[in-house]
Amino acid sequence: MPIEIISDSDIIPPLRPGRINEYSTTDIKRWGVQRFLDTVCGKKPLEIPDLGFTEEENRLMDEILREEREASARGL
Numbered sequence: 209m210p211i212e213i214i215s216d217s218d219i220i221p222p223l224r225p226g227r228i229n230e231y232s233t234t235d236i237k238r239w240g241v242q243r244f245l246d247t248v249c250g251k252k253p254l255e256i257p258d259l260g261f262t263e264e265e266n267r268l269m270d271e272i273l274r275e276e277r278e279a280s281a282r283g284l
Contacts, residue, residue, distance in 0.1 A: 220247040 220239055223229050229248075236244045261269070 220244060223248050 218239065220243070231244070231248075239247075
């Protein structure tokens with residue numbers, strides 16, 4: 209079985225939580241988009257914590273978001 213030799217330029221640096229992560233488009237193209245995404249993206253679904261909003265508060269926030277989307281679509 210042949211041994212695959214990986215150069216330093218082929219190693220994809222992992223995301224660093226809480227820090228700015230920058231990857232150049234040239235590097236991503238060289239690594240391959242799918243390999244890049246498989247390496248840096250999370251594997252588990254994002255869990256949204258319960259922030260303790262009431263049903264009424266959730267309804268009001270949904271209404272505000274809807275109004276903002278409509279205003280944005282009208283160019284306001």
